[in-house]
Amino acid sequence: MTESAGNKKEDCHAANGVKPGRNGMVKNHHHHHQYQKQEKVYHAACNGELYSRPFIESFEETPMLVAVLTYMGYGILTIFGYLRDFMREWKIEKCHIAREREEQKDFVPLYQDFENFYTRNLYMRIRDSWNRPICGVPGAKFDLVERSSKDYNWTFEYTGRVVKNVINLGSYNYLGFAENTGSCATAAGDVTVKFGVGVASTRQEMERGASSNSACSSQTGERGNLDRHEELEKLVASFLGVESAMAFAMGFATNSMNIPAIAGKGCLILSDELNHASLVLGARLSGSTIRVFKHNNMQSLEKLLRDAIVHGQPRTHRPWKKILILVEGIYSMEGSIIRLPEVIALKKKYKAYLYLDEAHSIGALGPSGRGVVEYFGLDPKDVDIMMGTFTKSFGASGGYIGGRKDLIDYLRTHSHSAIYATSMSPPVLEQIITSMKCIMGEDGMTIGRSRIQRLAANTVYFRRRLREMGFIIYGNNDSPVVPMMLYMPAKIGAFGREMLKRNIGVVVVGFPATPIIESRARFCISAAHSKEMLDRALDVISEVGDLLQLKYSRHKVLPSLDRPFDETTYEENEE
Known part of the structure; x- marks a missing residue:
């Protein structure tokens, strides 16, 4: 029940979005055996080599x-x-x-x-x-x-x-780490006794590392940047396979407060029509020009990219300062997975940047839970900005952004979520660290x-x-x-x-x-x-x-x- 990409050339266009239904959804007109055949060879339809x-x-x-x-x-x-x-x-x-x-x-x-x-x-x-x-x-x-x-x-x-x-059947508890027993709960409880629940400060206001000898700092809890914050960020970077990463206390703010730091006036944002509200809000707050492409439709995305390169900015026709593509790994209302190999191919072809929201896919996809990039066997370096949350697969709260070190260093001084928001709670940090080490096998199990x-x-x-x-x-x-x-x-x-x-x-x-x-x-x-x-x-x-x-x-x-x-x-x- 398999066919080559060449034999399925005709089905390729319907599968890849030329004949979408509402919201860019593919209309499926096949009956029983045809339907099974179409699904079985869906991956080989168009751009199958990707x-x-x-x-x-x-x-x-x-x-x-x-x-x-x-x-x-x-x-x-x-x-x-x-x-x-x-x-x-x-x-x-x-x-x-x-x-x-x-x-x-x-x-x-x-x-x-x-x-x-x-x-x-x-x-x-x-x-x-x-x-x-x-x-x-x-x-x-x-x-x-x-x-x-x-x-x-x-x-x-x-x-x-x-x-x-x-x-x-309603919670985003993909890996079952939302639990009150086991290693994660025990570790979070121990850290709560040691550090307390809150840090009562932003990460930039006061810092205490593992080598701190300040008795006042260690006793009163008046610190915004703990050694556990930095350990988490190194662990996230290692998990994702990127140079550096940064953690935030709120998943929604990870998108809505960081996109304005990355893009601004004179930039073009190409957003999937079914993107999450946090991505939409972040794009609007950035002041960039926003254009929307049909859901998971690569023809629609390529047309917008081509038009952006050819015509440039409205009225002046100057080249865009940057073009940023916003997509999600798994879309939480449709259950669909981004066609990441094709998005990356288009991003490289037209010299655009890619912002990937892996809120639902990190931990839930890939042989070792590293998300949609691993699911497709791609290189993390091909994704410019990797975003995700700790609220689903890790049973905690907050979010992260991973990428090149110069990007993360820039966000540390320009992101509103980094400068003004209270830093992540110690027990939440420990929940994430313990669950992530468990996923990575660093716990020896x-x-x-x-x-x-x-x-x-x-x-x-x-x-x-x-x-x-x-x-x-x-x-x-x-x-x-x-x-x-x-x-x-x-x-x-x-x-x-x-x-x-x-x-x-x-x-x-x-x-x-x-x-x-x-x-x-x-x-x-x-x-x-x-x-x-x-x-x-x-x-x-x-x-x-x-x-x-x-x-x-x-x-x-x-x-x-x-x-x-x-x-x-x-x-x-x-x-």
């Missing part, structure tokens, strides 16, 4: 009837929303929303009534599906605080009951590698089972982020509630976080999940899918015979 491993992604087109019914559902909700607003205006229905004072009616409005329409009349109907409080470690299972509402989700009351042992292999096996197994059941699944076969399409607005809340009734915690996502007809449930797979947990969750998903009629896929995949679960390794998945 890929050293299979690249299997699918974005099945929304069925026409489902799309029509989804639009009708939103239309009906909108009509009833305007009716309810009319009733609120005439005091027939109680109004819970913030409103303008009568004496300020001639002022510029503080609350935009139309902008809040969706929140008032659509979001409130299913608000109970979000922000549920938990009261335990967000590991493979967690305990959930039960709550209820007597005013249709405007306010909530706690019932006093705790829902025990809910299977967690193989636990880290076994977790990476378990995550890869769990991901392939979970995705395959969902496809066999008939659900529409988005993204790459190796992505631990698994979006399952729900489409209709009424099914967003219904799916989350029905799953929770059966002790499965899931994340549901709708407009405006997704396109209006592409609401979905998003599962996050973890190395902490056992096969029994996944099978239990899959049985419940299938049951609820039948109840809510969610099995929309027209590509029927025949069930395959399972091998013993523990024999599935990362290397075998690459074949």
Whole structure:
């Protein structure tokens, strides 16, 4: 079931984005055997020589009837929303929303009534599906605080009951390091006793290294730069295979506060249309010209690069000071993986710079967890700026930027996040250092590698089972982020509630976080999940899918015979 790149020349264009669906997604028109054949040779379609491993992604087109019914559902909700607003205006229905004072009616409005329409009349109907409080470690299972509402989700009351042992399919706990037992928790506890919880300073205000002999500094905790900060940065640089690295206390600020230090007026930023809000904010704050290319569409990116080189800046037509490409490793709403080999090829061809956000891919991809660069077998030096977070695979918080030493030295003196933000907490530092050493095998054990292999096996197994059941699944076969399409607005809340009734915690996502007809449930797979947990969750998903009629896929995949679960390794998945 394999073909050469030359024999698949015709499919190459559809696979690489010439015929995208909404948001640049590939429309998949093949039936059963054709669909399997297309996925199997997806990596060899176009620019196949750039890929050293299979690249299997699918974005099945929304069925026409489902799309029509989804639009009708939103239309009906909108009509009833305007009716309810009319009733609120005439005091027939109680109004819970913030409103303008009568004496300020001639002022510029503080609350935009139309902008809040969706929140008032659509979001409130299913608000109970979000922000549920938990009261335990967000590991493979967690305990959930039960709550209820007597005013249709405007306010909530706690019932006093705790829902025990809910299977967690919503947390970004890819390698299972979000735990309160084990080496990471022990190390973090010991450091908390020694250093305290906070540093109460920025890293540039006061420094204490391992050789410090200042009794006052060591006793009061008034230091912004600990020796552990520098140890972490050296460890991150070694892990990524770059010259230098810098750590930040907040992942969102790693993007939003560092991109303005890298690019500015007279620069051009080319951003994927599905980039995270932190990348978008950072690009806007930089003052650079921003142009957006279709998601993972190399033709769209190359056209923007070519136009930028040919035409230069608007009006003056001077060359751009620099061109910066912003992409992510794994896209957290689509489950897709960046076509990094092609992006790097275009970056080299047009002399641009590449900023890679590996928030979801670091630790979760690659034979040794080094992210999407290792996943494709590429050289880290080909990526100018490597960014990632410690909030997912490492079970901590914060972020990092890695690259050339002169880049990192520049950011230390120009990044707002480095100059003004409080430095990372000591127990968080220790959590990251311990988990990263575990992944790298520097603890003398193989636990880290076994977790990476378990995550890869769990991901392939979970995705395959969902496809066999008939659900529409988005993204790459190796992505631990698994979006399952729900489409209709009424099914967003219904799916989350029905799953929770059966002790499965899931994340549901709708407009405006997704396109209006592409609401979905998003599962996050973890190395902490056992096969029994996944099978239990899959049985419940299938049951609820039948109840809510969610099995929309027209590509029927025949069930395959399972091998013993523990024999599935990362290397075998690459074949």
